[in-house]
Amino acid sequence: MVMPIPTRKAVLWNAHAGSITHARELEQQLRENSEIGLYSTASGRTLDQLIEQAFADGFQCFIAAGGDGTASTVAGRVYAHQQSFPDPEFSLGILPLGSGNDFARTLNSPLEPLAAWEAIEQGSLIDCDLLQLEADGQSRVALNMFTAGNTGKYLENLTEEIKARWGPLCYLRGVVDVVANLQVYEGQIEIDGQKIEGESWLNLFVANGRYSGGGQEVAANATPLDGTLNLLAIADGPPTELVSLPASYFRGEVPEHPLIHTSRGKSVTINSQEPWPCTTDGESFKASLIHIRVIERALKIIQPQPQSLPSGASSSAITSGAEMSQHTGKTISSHP
Incomplete structure (x- = not known):
């Protein structure tokens, strides 16, 4: 069963992310969208403060707009909030605006801001692991x-x-x-x-x-x-x-x-x-x-559905657990 993505989304916007200058057009579009709450660190508030405000405003879907550090911070806060308040179910999306954008690459997200947002809008929710x-x-x-x-x-x-x-x-x-x-x-x-x-x-x-x-x-x-x-x-x-x-x-x-x-x-x-x-x-x-x-299965995350894949990406979505079970990890002994 494909789980729909909530229409209302809180976008946690890291105004200091490495590639933020390429996202001005998208930022303006989001500000004009009545379904979007745009929470920007340009306001002088910290990312943690903005996330808390978004929770207080009743959002259930959170988009981390920044680099891997931003995505990790938002994921951690959404996970912690979900543990304290299991109903309703919260979800996370990644809008890659940083220098590395490594997790977005794993999700096969486009790295161009407008294309990445479109892929989020067309995506679906999947269960995602975290590291503790x-x-x-x-x-x-x-x-x-x-x-x-x-x-x-x-x-x-x-x-x-x-x-x-x-x-x-x-x-x-x-x-x-x-x-x-x-x-x-x-x-x-x-x-x-x-x-x-x-x-x-x-x-x-x-x-x-x-x-x-x-x-x-x-x-x-x-x-x-x-x-x-x-x-x-x-x-x-x-x-x-x-x-x-x-x-x-x-x-x-x-x-x-x-x-x-x-x-x-x-x-x-x-x-x-x-x-x-x-x-x-x-x-x-x-x-x-x-x-x-x-x-395992720590939170719901948006699997983007890009119109065209980023350079070097696989033509399929990230590998499922069932597919991974076909592989076995290898161990090569080290001899320092």
Whole structure:
């Protein structure tokens, strides 16, 4: 049964998102639409304050208009509100206006604002998983991706000025800067309670969606519909083994390699003596004890129905859990 999308929508508009200057025409259209409540951070209010106001105004469908950080924040608040108030049912849509827009890519959303909005209007509601993180005692929810190691490190060096100037290319710029000076992070990694081999790591991804860093596919089989998370961990090793890794890795490929571990499960735990630099959906922090679990069917999300697909996207919607059951995760032992 296809669930209809509510006509009334609250649009949470991040006026500081990386690609916001390309969305002025859409912004004006939304302001003129009587079915739309446009809540913009340009008012001086925080995103959290705007979300609370939208709930108070009686909206049940919330559109996160911004980047991955905006989408993750709105998803977390909608999920929390749904837990406290299970009736009526709330829903979430993603309008990609950021620098990376990685979860929108997983949804096969167009990245041009007007086309993305049309795809939302023509879309349908589906059940979506979330990631629940406990990092040094602090709880947070992620929609798309948790990263740690060098991948988290380069985001620390990206100023808002660089993001605004380079737009979607800013992540590539950060990657190029950090690859020449990779740092090794010591720690133990477990998936579903089972320790994986190795204690010296370069990068780690826990994926609900497929993409990270502005469209780099790091988990081709990841889907937010199947009740599992995907782990990709890259171990340290001698230069002779590392020399071929960055080029293929940053092309979005996951080659069979003795330093790469991939698997699928319900939870991942990282335990280290020193804090690792981490990100969740583009927001950076540091932590040494991290537990991540999948929250199955956490909320209703709008699956956009684009008139034409974005460059490089699949011709079908995101893979369903039934389709994913045909695949099995592979584990490649690491030898640091």
